[in-house]
Amino acid sequence: LQATHKDLERNNHIEVEKRRTYAAMVSSMDDGIGLILDKLEEKKITDNTIVIFFSDNGGVEWYNFSDNGILRGIKGDFFEGGIRVPFTMQWPKKIKPGTTYDKPIIALDVFATVASAASAEKYIKNEIDGVDLLPYITGKKSGLPHEYLYWKNPDKEIDVVRDERYKYLRIKSDEYIFDLKNDISEETNIIDSSKPIYDRLKSQFKNWEKDMIDPVFLDLGSGKEYNKLNPDRWFNSSQEKQ
CATH class of the missing domain: 3.30.1120.10 (Arylsulfatase, C-terminal domain)
Structure with missing residues (x-):
């Protein structure tokens, strides 16, 4: 965890050091997102731009003092604390501000949604697992995106x-x-x-x-096993590659 002095100062009311650093990093991220949204306004393209923000997983409470609230589990778990995350979408031209959608969706839906919005489905050669969420969010479709x-x-x-x-x-x-x-x-x-x-x-x-097919890649924590299977994975520039 790393944060600038400026962002740490903004969160100096938080006594626990790791949580203060985590909060400072979130503050910095908020600033960055704000700069992007401000630029959209400056270019006068906010109304016709999709902005999607979501987390990839729940927090690791014991490590960075994030807080998953009442949800059980953490990042890496498959309890709700590991897989249920915040998700927001903005597209003023199509989505009514303040809309709340509470049916189950998944990150796979992001690609399908933006591809549809950009009329790019014809360029997708393979079948995809995601669902275009816009008809459900706008009320044009009822039911569930995923059973x-x-x-x-x-x-x-x-x-x-x-x-x-x-x-x-x-x-x-x-x-x-x-x-x-x-x-x-x-x-x-x-x-x-x-x-x-x-x-x-x-x-x-x-x-x-x-x-489902068997996994193509080893798990993220399987670096040693991967190195054994791929001895030429790393190239040492001081030696001629065999």
Whole structure:
């Protein structure tokens, strides 16, 4: 964690050092985003420019003293604290200010949404998993962008699938069913009283998994294994490459 003295001073009311540094970094990011939005105004193109802002994952509370609130888990987890994030979109010409959309979406939808907005679908050669969100946000379409959302981490032996209300989570040999409508903190595993929900969600996951290929890349933490498989990964400029 690193921050400028100016940004640290702006947050000197925060006593915990790491949280103060984290807040200072967020302040700096806010300033940067503000400069971009100001430039859009200056160029008079705000009304017809899509601005999307979201986080890639939840915070790592023990490391940087971020705060996931009532959500269980942290970055790297597949509890809501790891995967449920803030998401905002601005396009004044198309999206009414103050609009709130509360149906499940996923980061994969960003590409599909901007491709559609730019009329670029004809250039997309492969099938994509994301959904154009604009018809749902503007009310032109009802229903759900996704009936189910899926996650899988083979290295950690984690499977996840959720619908609008319920979520199935497997971590190695442990399995969970959570009612996200009434238990967003995932405090109560209702698997013993929810066999039909369990069977449906697990079946959906298995059907989805059949279409998946094996991971092409090693996990981010597998640098040593990757080096063994690719001994010429790094080139030493002081030596002639073999």
